[in-house]
Amino acid sequence: MTDLTIKTLTDPVFLTAILVGIAVFATMMTLLPAFGGDPLKTRMKAVALERDELRAKQRARLAAEAERRSRGLREQQSTGMRNIVDKLDLRRLLADENTVRHLKTAGFRGQNPMTKFLFFRLVLPFAGLSFAVFYIFGLGVMAEKPTMIRVFACIGAAYAGFYAPVVYVTNRATKRKESIKRAWPDALDLMLICVESGMSVESAMRKVADEIGSQSVELAEEFILTTAELSYLQERRQAYENLAERTGLEPVKSVTQALIQAERYGTPVAHALRVLSAESREARMTEAEKKAAALPPKLTVPMILFFLPVLFAVIIGPAIMQLRENGGFFGDQPKATSSSSVE
Structure with missing residues (x-):
């Protein structure tokens, strides 16, 4: 058995076959990257793509969490307001194209500003009426006035609450x-x-x-x-x-x-x-x-009320003080001596 193994290992044909196999394997390993591409680049590209995907997912998750934290209570409030507005159909009653345009001009875009606008137009009249009734009838303010005038004052407070959102939006749009x-x-x-x-x-x-x-x-x-x-x-x-x-x-x-x-x-x-x-x-x-041309007429009344009195006081004040020290306009004059007393 040992002699057979030694004879096989020393056989030139066997040795040639082993060497040819090793050469073929080495050649294949050498030429394989040329046909299959650079594995390092492929792996780096795959890692980069996976990293970008993970980064995008992480960024989206963080943005969603931040948005949820910042808008949690506000969304709840907006949802409650939206339910009230939708149930009462306030968009059809109180809103039109001009309202939407005014809100856009004031910088309020989207559905939430419209919902809040309609909600406050519904709530503020009752709030103004309640405050006016408590202030006038509860605290006894305007007690000397007739009852009808006090009732009209309460109604005026309710109207003021109804138009307060419109005034706010108009002022915001103007600014x-x-x-x-x-x-x-x-x-x-x-x-x-x-x-x-x-x-x-x-x-x-x-x-x-x-x-x-x-x-x-x-x-x-x-x-x-x-x-x-x-x-x-x-x-x-x-x-x-x-x-x-x-x-x-x-x-x-x-x-x-x-x-x-x-x-x-x-x-x-x-x-x-x-x-x-x-x-x-x-x-x-x-x-x-x-x-600039409209400035002089606007300055006329302030000058008459504030500048001219001070200017007159500065100019005429010293003269009046000097006259008072000298006895006034009709102060005592020295008497002329008669000729008889001199003699």
């Missing part, structure tokens, strides 16, 4: 319009510079929003929202029209119409922005001149 109107010429100049430098309208709006935020947060918010709408709406015209509707300003409507016409007919956007920018600057200068 928001003023903020956008003051910053609009500067924003238009910045947009013109960005467009002339070769940037697209979306990139220009995003850049202007970053720069104009220190002057008007409302305008920066509108630019960011318009940029988002330009990216996902099917028609860009709708995004520009939404911007004009949310702001409710004529200069903004003019610019949006110019952008719509420029994209429809292929005219240069920079030329239209340059003309509108010059018009906005002139309009702002004209408004400043009007305010």
Whole structure:
């Protein structure tokens, strides 16, 4: 058995077969990466994809948790308000297209602001009436007045509560319009510079929003929202029209119409922005001149009530004090000596 094994191991044919097998195996191991690709790159790519997926899932989970924590109580309140509004059908009774437009102009978008608006219009009249009844009849205020006048005062408090949300939304919309109107010429100049430098309208709006935020947060918010709408709406015209509707300003409507016409007919956007920018600057200068021209009549009454009395006191006061020290206008005069007494 040992002799057979030694004879087999020393056989040249057997040794040649072993060497050929080893050579074939080494050749296959050498050429396999060339045909199968780089395994390291494949593994690194798979790891990168899996890492991105895990990171996206983790980020979405954290964002959902933060959103849930920040909106927990608010969503419960909104749900209760929504149930009351839906049961009483207040949208059909108290809301119309003008209400939605006013809320958008004031910066309230979505269904929750509309629900809260209608809910407070329902609740505040009863709250105002209850407070007025307690204040007038309970505490005895206006006791000397007739009962009918006191009842009318309570009804007036209820009406005030009913229109209080409308007044709040109107004031909020007015302040928001003023903020956008003051910053609009500067924003238009910045947009013109960005467009002339070769940037697209979306990139220009995003850049202007970053720069104009220190002057008007409302305008920066509108630019960011318009940029988002330009990216996902099917028609860009709708995004520009939404911007004009949310702001409710004529200069903004003019610019949006110019952008719509420029994209429809292929005219240069920079030329239209340059003309509108010059018009906005002139309009702002004209408004400043009007305010300056209206200043003297407004200062007449304060000057008469506050400045002139102090000025008269400063000018005439020392003279009056000197006259009082000298005996007044008709003080004692020295008597003239007669000639008889001298003699």
